Amino acid sequence: MPDPAAPLPYLVFDFDSTFTQVEGLDELAAIALTGQPDQATRVAAIKALTDQGMAGEIGFQESLSKRLALLGAHRRHLGPLVAHLQTKVSESIQRNGDFFRRYADRIYVVSSGFREFIEPVVAAFGIPASHVLANTFTFDAEGNITGCDPGNVLSRDGGKIQQLKDLQLDGPVYVLGDGYTDYQIREAGLAKRFYAYTENVSRPSVVAAADEVLPTFDEFLYQLKLPMTLSYPKNRIKVLLLENPDARAAELFRQEGYQVEEVKGALDEDELVARIEGVSILGIRSKTQVTQRVLDAANRLIGIGAFCIGTNQIDLLGAMRKGVAVFNAPFSNTRSVVELTLAELIVLARRIPEKNPKMHAGEWDKSASGSFEIRGKTLGIIGYGNIGSQLSVVAEAVGMKVVYYDMAEKLQLGNALKAQTLEELLRQSDIVTLHIDGRPENQDFFGAKEFALMKKGALFINNARGHVVDVPALAAVLRSGHLGGAAIDVFPHEPKTNAESFESELRGLPNVLLTPHIGGSTAEAQRNIAEFVPERLMQYINTGNTQQSVNFPNILLPGQPGHRLIHIHANVPGVLARINNVLAQHHVNILGQYLKTNELVGYVITDIDKAYDQDVIQALREVEHTIKFRVLY
Ligand SMILES: NC(=O)c1ccc[n+]([C@@H]2O[C@H](COP(=O)([O-])OP(=O)(O)OC[C@H]3O[C@@H](n4cnc5c(N)ncnc54)[C@H](O)[C@@H]3O)[C@@H](O)[C@H]2O)c1
Numbered sequence: 063m064p065d066p067a068a069p070l071p072y073l074v075f076d077f078d079s080t081f082t083q084v085e086g087l088d089e090l091a092a093i094a095l096t097g098q099p100d101q102a103t104r105v106a107a108i109k110a111l112t113d114q115g116m117a118g119e120i121g122f123q124e125s126l127s128k129r130l131a132l133l134g135a136h137r138r139h140l141g142p143l144v145a146h147l148q149t150k151v152s153e154s155i156q157r158n159g160d161f162f163r164r165y166a167d168r169i170y171v172v173s174s175g176f177r178e179f180i181e182p183v184v185a186a187f188g189i190p191a192s193h194v195l196a197n198t199f200t201f202d203a204e205g206n207i208t209g210c211d212p213g214n215v216l217s218r219d220g221g222k223i224q225q226l227k228d229l230q231l232d233g234p235v236y237v238l239g240d241g242y243t244d245y246q247i248r249e250a251g252l253a254k255r256f257y258a259y260t261e262n263v264s265r266p267s268v269v270a271a272a273d274e275v276l277p278t279f280d281e282f283l284y285q286l287k288l289p290m291t292l293s294y295p296k297n298r299i300k301v302l303l304l305e306n307p308d309a310r311a312a313e314l315f316r317q318e319g320y321q322v323e324e325v326k327g328a329l330d331e332d333e334l335v336a337r338i339e340g341v342s343i344l345g346i347r348s349k350t351q352v353t354q355r356v357l358d359a360a361n362r363l364i365g366i367g368a369f370c371i372g373t374n375q376i377d378l379l380g381a382m383r384k385g386v387a388v389f390n391a392p393f394s395n396t397r398s399v400v401e402l403t404l405a406e407l408i409v410l411a412r413r414i415p416e417k418n419p420k421m422h423a424g425e426w427d428k429s430a431s432g433s434f435e436i437r438g439k440t441l442g443i444i445g446y447g448n449i450g451s452q453l454s455v456v457a458e459a460v461g462m463k464v465v466y467y468d469m470a471e472k473l474q475l476g477n478a479l480k481a482q483t484l485e486e487l488l489r490q491s492d493i494v495t496l497h498i499d500g501r502p503e504n505q506d507f508f509g510a511k512e513f514a515l516m517k518k519g520a521l522f523i524n525n526a527r528g529h530v531v532d533v534p535a536l537a538a539v540l541r542s543g544h545l546g547g548a549a550i551d552v553f554p555h556e557p558k559t560n561a562e563s564f565e566s567e568l569r570g571l572p573n574v575l576l577t578p579h580i581g582g583s584t585a586e587a588q589r590n591i592a593e594f595v596p597e598r599l600m601q602y603i604n605t606g607n608t609q610q611s612v613n614f615p616n617i618l619l620p621g622q623p624g625h626r627l628i629h630i631h632a633n634v635p636g637v638l639a640r641i642n643n644v645l646a647q648h649h650v651n652i653l654g655q656y657l658k659t660n661e662l663v664g665y666v667i668t669d670i671d672k673a674y675d676q677d678v679i680q681a682l683r684e685v686e687h688t689i690k691f692r693v694l695y
């Protein structure tokens with residue numbers, strides 16, 4: 063760590079795959095060979111030689127001369143190459159361009175690439191030509207590139223080492239690069255530290271030799287407490303994804319620069335407590351219970367993503383008290399559940415759960431007994447929310463009468479009739495389907511009393527949550543023949559992974575269709591969820607936007623004009639006044655302020671001018687009743 067009062071150490075950057083995302087010679091080859099029949103094979107051969115050289119498998123000089131021989135490039139290709147490379151500067155270097163301009167006198171680019179394309183690219187970052195040390199091409203009279211200047215030390219093996227010796231820098235040198243030749247500067251004792259730069263490419267031999275690994279340049283600036291454009295390096299944000307959400311979720315988080323760890327199944331409380339330390343984002347589905355104990359062990363948690371609809375598995379109030387925002391996907395699998403329920407209505411009405419296993423066992427049981435059409439029958443929908451109301455429309459479209467019951471006042475769709483009481487619905491329905499949510503008060507919502515009120519021979523479906531039904535009572539009415547059948551997708555105790563077995567007293571009962579909680583498990587739903595939830599979480603992290611959070615005050619924030627202070631506090635009187643007192647005492651200019659509270663927490667966003675005294679940040683952290691505080695640049 064440099065002494066803050068001392069000048070910055072000299073920073074020696076590699077160019078190819080470090081300063082830029084690509085290898086300049088590979089790109090030159092692609093441009094020069096455009097339209098040639100053997101383009102692909104020659105470019106691939108050049109790339110392979112680059113990699114062998116970078117990994118230290120062949121000498122640098124051998125790699126370079128073989129590549130140049132394959133290249134067939136001309137001076138006229140250099141202009142397009144530079145224009146292309148200017149769009150390929152590493153993202154974190156691009157966003158910290160101001161740092162380079164400010165400290166250009168301490169920065170050198172030492173590369174085995176070529177001055178002809180490096181100089182113009184780094185010049186845009188304030189780095190003068192005198193700080194670019196690179197090879198130079200040789201040309202023939204027609205302007206064809208024939209090779210590289212053999213007099214340049216960088217064209218030889220050990221060239222970077224010699225170049226650093228020749229530079230005679232009068233202070234500590236830190237080298238940042240992706241290649242083995244960058245490490246060799248440190249190995250030769252000419253640099254104090256070597257940082258393996260892995261934003262674009264990560265070479266195991268180089269990473270193994272490094273003092274530090276830099277997934278981005280933000281990480282370097284953060285470690286050295288240097289000015290940076292992000293408030294926190296994204297590579298430090300750890301995501302733990304459980305229960306196998308669609309691969310797109312991990313892909314989106316990784317694209318954002320986060321570290322992602324995945325666990326196929328659910329974790330129990332002890333397992334999750336052991337894994338949650340250091341995790342900033344936890345992604346789960348319906349199985350993993352996020353309890354107060356888990357939240358207490360979560361020292362870095364910012365947000366939880368429920369990659370499903372239900373959030374009853376999360377202690378939402380506990381999360382709120384800890385300043386952890388929870389997001390779900392409230393509509394992404396709605397249609398999938400509706401389609402499954404529609405299928406089950408018909409399948410149960412035709413007694414398929416009984417007939418199918420018989421057929422597989424070689425028994426031909428052709429009979430109309432107990433089978434009926436669903437047309438004209440009454441479907442009782444309990445819980446007329448997103449799923450219940452969409453099912454209502456679909457069921458009417460296939461000729462059913464719909465009656466619904468909901469504790470809340472709901473928009474009546476089509477010809478559906480509202481039942482004033484649950485009893486009224488149960489007495490008239492031929493099929494009853496549950497679509498209430500899994501809030502704790504709904505534990506054993508449907509039991510012996512409710513089953514007794516159903517018509518003899520009626521059918522029952524539960525695709526909502528397992529714990530809302532008293533399963534022994536259901537098993538009893540199925541055994542007694544009071545119910546004609548049931549389709550059950552959710553259970554009070556479900557296996558954590560596919561490796562565990564499923565135990566239930568519903569197993570083996572007649573005309574009972576059991577499915578392994580697959581109501582929302584379709585390709586479409588899972589893909590939608592895997593895009594929806596990461597988007598909400600990343601917006602929250604990047605902008606403070608809490609729109610559609612299930613436990614936080616919802617604020618849709620405007621664009622950020624300066625720095626943004628995000629303050630989560632216990633909802634007690636006077637906190638906003640204290641925040642504003644601190645801001646006033648430090649003469650901070652407020653550009654905008656937004657506050658929303660709920661019963662437990664207050665959420666205050668303050669946009670301020672970028673110029674402010676850093677002490678204000680500590681003072682804001684110390685405001686009484688603060689739960690969490692962060693700054694967005
Ligand atoms: N099987 C699956 O794979 C699967 C997939 C998605 C959703 N779900 C579950 O389906 C259920 C419904 O989902 P949704 O998106 O329609 O939810 P929703 O919140 O839109 O609707 C739930 C409705 O139930 C009502 N309700 C709650 N408790 C009630 C009660 N005691 N009496 C009467 N009405 C009550 C609410 O007022 C609300 O209108 C949830 O439990 C969800 O977890 C299961």
Ligand SMILES: O=C(O)[C@H](O)COP(=O)(O)O
Nearest residue numbers: 347348349370371372582
């Ligand atoms: O709440 C939900 O969306 C469903 O129960 C689906 O849950 P799952 O993602 O665990 O299948």
